[in-house]
Amino acid sequence: MTRHPEEINRELQTRNAKRETAVGKLQQSEEQFRLLVEGVQDYAIYLLNLEGVVTTWNSGAQRIKGYQAEEIIGKHFSRFYRPKDIQAGKPNRSLEVAAAKGRYEEENLRVRKDGSVFWANVLITALYDTGGQLCGFAKVVRDITERKETEQRLRETERLATLGTTAAVFAHEIGNPLNGLSTSLQILSGLIRELVHDPVVEETLEISRQELQRLTALLDDYRSFARPGSVKIQPSNPRQIFDEVLAPAAQHYEECGITLELEFDDNVPLIAVDREKIKQVILNLCKNAVEAMPKGGTLKCRAYRKADRVILEVTDTGKGIPEGLDVFQLFKTTKPSGTGLGLPIVEQIISEHRGTVHYVSELGKGTAFIVSLPLSDTGELTKEPLVSQGKKR
Ligand SMILES: Nc1ncnc2c1ncn2[C@@H]1O[C@H](COP(=O)(O)OP(=O)(O)O)[C@@H](O)[C@H]1O
Ligand SMILES: [Mg+2]
Structure with missing residues (x-):
């Protein structure tokens, strides 16, 4: 059967049109794909x-x-x-x-x-x-730099956690023999002194005693740093906290030529804190303050309310902190028998209480450490003002 030329022509045109549409569609999708990749x-x-x-x-x-x-x-x-x-x-x-x-x-x-x-x-x-x-x-x-860095930080945290646990066990294991050594040394010193009166022997014994004391201090500080962070919150009176820390040291301060000034505002509320831990904070700050005043000076402790926070301040008239010294860094110390753990412990405890700690200092004039603690969330504690407090003592 012969087909009419016009019919063939029409069919060809339809086929061409179809192909063109297909090619157009292909080109369009390729273009879209290119734009996608480029974008x-x-x-x-x-x-x-x-x-x-x-x-x-x-x-x-x-x-x-x-x-x-x-x-x-x-x-x-x-x-x-x-x-x-x-x-x-x-x-x-x-x-x-x-x-x-x-x-x-x-x-x-x-x-x-x-x-x-x-x-x-x-x-x-x-x-x-x-x-x-x-x-x-x-x-x-x-x-993937960000992911790699996060992984790295996580590994570092895990490593530190393991190190912390091992070190806590280590510290515990060292504690007992150290106590034993200390007692033995005391006994030995007594016996030797009865037998010989030699300044060299005396000096050697004294050095050994000091070194043992330093080790014990380091271990004590380390233990309170490594202790797990369970916080026993109870309503506490800031003044009482200061009193409990300062009273046992009063005689020592006097011997060192240090005058103690206390200043507690009338509106200082009770604070919801772990009392023992905050006592440790005040103790560490006061110890540093006293050590910064080897020739005596004034140690001033203050507590006052500022908006929704309670501020605890420990100020000395000592040598001041040189600029650039990162005092909160672990093991950073400028003292021959320091541990460099006092302020890291302070920082750790205060952050467990959602508070902040900072200092202002002037070389040769003195330093003020300022601890800021949030008032209790319940609000109840904040209403109760302290009764037994004066402005100054
Ligand atoms: N009140 C202060 N005045 C001057 N320097 C201070 C004071 N408090 C801390 N520092 C400096 O910060 C360092 C770190 O203090 P700390 O962490 O308590 O460790 P340590 O007392 O064992 O050296 C101290 O060695 C000292 O140089
Ligand atoms: Mg210290």
């Missing part, structure tokens, strides 16, 4: 030819690696590697693996345009043409 910000997505030369570049790549498309297209991808990785032949090896296995993935350090280094998750995928021939590689790179 992705969180991933560097780009193509490499068989030699490893960059042939496309998206905005994520620009953001992560710092190169504009025109700067990097046509360049070899090895410039994203650290010099030692290039020397070790890593860039080409990763392409060889991708070519052999279809993909290559790693998490490693890479270099940005400005030379800075970042953690990258890298995926290289082999690309094949329609005939099944390898024709290049697609690379997807994600900046």
